[in-house]
Amino acid sequence: MNEYSIMKWQQTLKDYQNYLKIERGLSDNTVYNYSHDIKKLIGWLDKNDIRVSPDQISEEEIQQFIYTMAKQVNPRTQSRLISGLRGFFNYLIFEEYRSTxxxxxxxxPKLGRKLPDTLTLSEIDDILGVIDLSAPQGERNRAIIETLYGCGLRVSELIGLQISDLFxxxxxxKVTGKGDKxxxxxxGNVTMKFIDIYRTEIRVHQEIHPSAKDILFLNRRGKPLTRAMIFTIVKQLTEKAGIRKNISPHTFRHSFATHLLENGADLRAIQQMLGHESITTTEIYTHIDTTHLTQVINQYHPRKDL
Incomplete structure (x- = not known):
């Protein structure tokens, strides 16, 4: 691909990133994921010396690219790639660079809905039980797990949680979610108790970096925790507890929603707590087994005893 075409793609991508961030209010992480898909296309065009700009690329060239990628990635990644590119070209139509x-x-590709793993109450207790509270970070890690499960937070929401957000x-x-909403x-009282123990017995004795004065959960250097660190903490505790499920920080969010629903909570209330715009998204998170569904019918349907 010639230098002009590369520059055209790079400039268009930069404009698209600004649009996603400023006009649509998407997070840096979401903007990065969308951009990554487009960069794959740019790299493929360059590698195959296809000299075409974003406003000129054809359906045949896109099909060729997706056919190539389909050999390298799983159907779920392929589906996300197509969705990301479709959004990019819709933006070009919106800006009148293209008409199609x-x-x-x-x-x-057709995807079967994969139900996420959830943790049982006893498994959550097992994870909390293996935390070494005599270690410097033990109380912090217990408060982190309790907050993930007790409030159903995303990882980004947890690491951004501030002391001034605690009422x-x-x-x-107060939680700041996707798009700064x-x-x-x-x-609950249990979660508040363990956050207070961490704040008053551990955090208060730390030397805190000036930029993190209001951040609740800190690393040992007094700075905010990263997403990667939360994943590491959860992975290590899960392995130590002998749990063989595919567990991530998000699993506690799934479990929070599922356990609430199984205990009779209203789906719309769960939707509000999770910060979902669509109830459909909440339904994916709150996967419940058929036993529970049968109990609901037997208990609540007006013709259950006829």
């Missing part, structure tokens, strides 16, 4: 979307007739007298925390989430 070259992915209009390209179908994503314990009212029984709520804020919501209030109820917090």
């Amino acid at each position: 979307n070259p992915l209009e007739l390209i179908e994503s 314990f007298d009212e029984g709520f925390i 804020q919501r209030f989430v109820p917090i």
Whole structure:
């Protein structure tokens, strides 16, 4: 691909990133994921010396690219790639650079809905039970697990949680979610207790970096924790507890929603607590077994005893 074409793609990608961030209010992480898909296309065009700009690329060239990628990635990644590219070309239509979307007739691979792993109450207790509270980070890690499960937070919401977001007298925390949208989430007494223990017995004795004065959960250098560190903490505790499921920080969010639903909570209330715009998204998180569904019918349907 010639230098002009590369520059054209790079400039268009930069404009698209600004649009996603400023006009659509998407997080840096989401913008990065969308951009990564487009960079794959740019790299493929360059490697194959296909000299075409974003406003000129054809459906045949896009199909060739996706056919190549289909040999390298699983169907789920392929589906996300197609969705990301479709959004990019819709943006070009919106900005009147193109009149058609070259992915209009390209179908994503059919995906079966994979139910996420959830943890049982005893498994959560097992994970909490293996935390070494005599270690410097033990109380912090217990408070992190309790907050992930007790409030159903995303990892990004947990590491961004501030002391000024804690309204314990009212029984709520203020959470900043995707697109910087804020919501209030109820917090239980147990979670509040372990956060307070961490704050008053561990965090108060740390030398805290000036930029992290209000951040709740800190690393041993007094700085905010990273997403990677939360994943590491969860992985190590899960392995130590002998749990063989595919567990990540998000598993506690799945479990939070599923356990609430199984105990009779309203789906719309769960939707608000999770910060989902669509109830459909909440239904994916709250996978429940058929035994529970049968119990609901037997208990609540007006014709159950006829």
